Amino acid sequence: MSTPRTTDDATQPESLKVTPHDPRYFAVIDKRFNKRFAASPDYIRLVSSTEQVMAAVEDAVREGLRLAVTSGGHCLEGFVCDPEVRVIIDVSPMKRIYHDVERSAVAVEAGATVGETFKALFDNWGVVLPLGEYPGIGMGGHVPGGAFGFLCRQLGLAVDYLYAVEVVTVGPDGRAIPVIATREISDPHRELWWAHTGGGAGNFGVVTCYWFRAPGAFGDDPAKLLPRAPESITTFKAEWEWRDIDAASFLQLLRNHGSWCERNSSADSSYASLWTLLEVHRRQFGKIIIRGVSTADAGAGRQVDELLAALGEGLPAPGGRELARMSWLEFALDPFPDLFGMPPGGVSVKVKDALLKKRLDDRQIGVAYEHLTRSDVDVMGGMLGFASYGGWVNTVAADATASAQREAILDMACTTGWLDRREEAANLAWVRAFYADLFADRGGVPVPGEACDGAFINHPDTDLADPAFNTSGVPWHTLYYQAGYPRLQLVKARWDPRDVFRHALSIRAA
Numbered sequence: 001m002s003t004p005r006t007t008d009d010a011t012q013p014e015s016l017k018v019t020p021h022d023p024r025y026f027a028v029i030d031k032r033f034n035k036r037f038a039a040s041p042d043y044i045r046l047v048s049s050t051e052q053v054m055a056a057v058e059d060a061v062r063e064g065l066r067l068a069v070t071s072g073g074h075c076l077e078g079f080v081c082d083p084e085v086r087v088i089i090d091v092s093p094m095k096r097i098y099h100d101v102e103r104s105a106v107a108v109e110a111g112a113t114v115g116e117t118f119k120a121l122f123d124n125w126g127v128v129l130p131l132g133e134y135p136g137i138g139m140g141g142h143v144p145g146g147a148f149g150f151l152c153r154q155l156g157l158a159v160d161y162l163y164a165v166e167v168v169t170v171g172p173d174g175r176a177i178p179v180i181a182t183r184e185i186s187d188p189h190r191e192l193w194w195a196h197t198g199g200g201a202g203n204f205g206v207v208t209c210y211w212f213r214a215p216g217a218f219g220d221d222p223a224k225l226l227p228r229a230p231e232s233i234t235t236f237k238a239e240w241e242w243r244d245i246d247a248a249s250f251l252q253l254l255r256n257h258g259s260w261c262e263r264n265s266s267a268d269s270s271y272a273s274l275w276t277l278l279e280v281h282r283r284q285f286g287k288i289i290i291r292g293v294s295t296a297d298a299g300a301g302r303q304v305d306e307l308l309a310a311l312g313e314g315l316p317a318p319g320g321r322e323l324a325r326m327s328w329l330e331f332a333l334d335p336f337p338d339l340f341g342m343p344p345g346g347v348s349v350k351v352k353d354a355l356l357k358k359r360l361d362d363r364q365i366g367v368a369y370e371h372l373t374r375s376d377v378d379v380m381g382g383m384l385g386f387a388s389y390g391g392w393v394n395t396v397a398a399d400a401t402a403s404a405q406r407e408a409i410l411d412m413a414c415t416t417g418w419l420d421r422r423e424e425a426a427n428l429a430w431v432r433a434f435y436a437d438l439f440a441d442r443g444g445v446p447v448p449g450e451a452c453d454g455a456f457i458n459h460p461d462t463d464l465a466d467p468a469f470n471t472s473g474v475p476w477h478t479l480y481y482q483a484g485y486p487r488l489q490l491v492k493a494r495w496d497p498r499d500v501f502r503h504a505l506s507i508r509a510a
């Protein structure tokens with residue numbers, strides 16, 4: 001196929017193999033973000049080169065053991081922790097980030113985290129990619145899901161910059177085959193590249209390396225191959241006390257917020273440089289919080305004031321307004337510590353995502369009020385979140401990448417988190433009932449249409465494939481991939497004929 005990239009470790013064919021008797025085994029198990037799922041493989045392979053990945057994959061296939069790959073450990077579902085998984089291949093030792101002169105692109109190995117990638121891009125070349133919001137996420141699992149973040153409204157998705165990908169695939173005979181697939185029209189492997197621009201992780205092979213270059217960029221200066229990092233970042237936060245909010249003011253607030261997003265989410269909006277998150281916590285938490293990030297430098301304060309004025313129209317004024325200016329890197333490596341800080345031992349979470357083309361309608365806002373104020377349940381970690389979307393994301397054609405959702409203005413999620421396993425049932429029941437009622441007129445799910453744009457595969461939710469929760473008649477893969485699914489199925493049949501790389505929401509071959 002293609003010659004694997006050579007790395008410093010290429011001379012060392014054997015990766016580190018650790019079993020439950022080794023403390024390094026538990027380090028890999030423990031890094032899983034969502035404590036709802038626990039992995040217990042027979043062994044873990046810590047791989048440092050493409051050759052080591054090939055050997056690890058071939059061993060597992062020959063031994064007849066189901067395998068899963070991990071990078072940052074931030075999967076929201078139990079794909080890596082599936083009890084049938086007997087071997088985990090951990091790519092996190094592969095972290096090199098370098099300028100590849102030959103490909104005229106910036107290479108990022110799949111074991112680097114989002115934070116490590118932001119830092120290397122900024123420190124070495126002053127550039128940025130619009131990656132996700134949490135520095136601990138691994139590039140291995142993040143990028144193939146499309147990858148959106150704080151800068152998406154002005155720069156689009158991270159996959160809009162993906163030039164090439166190296167994937168270790170498995171042929172019909174069980175042999176590992178490294179393939180480098182690029183976006184070049186003449187590349188015979190181009191479909192494999194396309195499948196990694198939103199087709200979801202864990203479907204086709206083990207990704208070892210990505211190459212990034214902005215569309216239309218060229219030359220040998222890496223500082224010009226990707227967008228320049230923001231000059232500065234201004235963060236803001238303001239909050240309403242739930243005790244000041246009744247059903248009427250709640251309706252007003254969510255109407256104000258949704259209408260603002262409808263008006264200000266085109267790529268040429270002067271607010272494309274503003275990203276926001278509305279956190280509508282359950283009333284028992286006490287607060288509704290609006291926060292966000294502006295890259296408008298000197299104009300950021302005015303931008304934030306205008307937003308808060310629009311959101312607060314007809315409402316009690318939000319309190320605790322905070323504004324802070326810092327460098328892009330300082331922010332990106334520790335964004336919103338009060339939002340992302342985790343208690344010792346971590347949390348269990350359930351996230352139910354939907355992409356919206358329009359604001360929630362008044363019936364849905366009423367549903368949200370009811371579930372967020374229910375006093376017959378104790379679900380302290382329950383929340384309805386709205387991350388602003390759109391802008392440059394929506395300038396790309398739906399079939400240009402496998403990230404088909406190019407009309408949404410909001411990424412909405414019903415989420416909940418808990419610390420004690422005994423709280424799981426109540427939390428799951430609450431979040432599922434909330435989501436089902438929100439989309440009750442669409443079979444309980446955000447069926448793509450005038451108001452919804454399906455769901456985002458980087459926030460997978462196995463309920464969407466469960467007829468108990470999805471009664472719409474629209475299959476889970478249409479919600480995630482829309483018209484792109486048959487094309488992904490062909491890629492799957494071509495590159496993973498033995499279905500070695502599979503999980504609860506993986507692509508099924510055509």
Ligand SMILES: Cc1cc2nc3c(=O)[nH]c(=O)nc-3n(C[C@H](O)[C@H](O)[C@H](O)COP(=O)(O)OP(=O)(O)OC[C@H]3O[C@@H](n4cnc5c(N)ncnc54)[C@H](O)[C@@H]3O)c2cc1C
Pocket residue numbers: 033068069070071072073074075076079080091110131132133134136137138139140141142143145146147148149201202203205206207208458459503
């Ligand atoms: C706190 C938090 C914040 C998040 N914020 C965002 C955000 O802002 N934007 C966004 O787009 N997403 C976000 N996500 C979702 C995140 O992008 C996905 O969960 C992503 O898949 C995590 O990748 P990982 O490598 O860390 O996870 P892992 O659990 O290691 O892997 C996740 C999936 O990817 C597969 N995988 C991992 N490495 C490879 C590889 N090298 N080759 C092939 N398959 C691989 C795994 O098998 C698994 O199916 C967030 C998740 C969390 C928990």
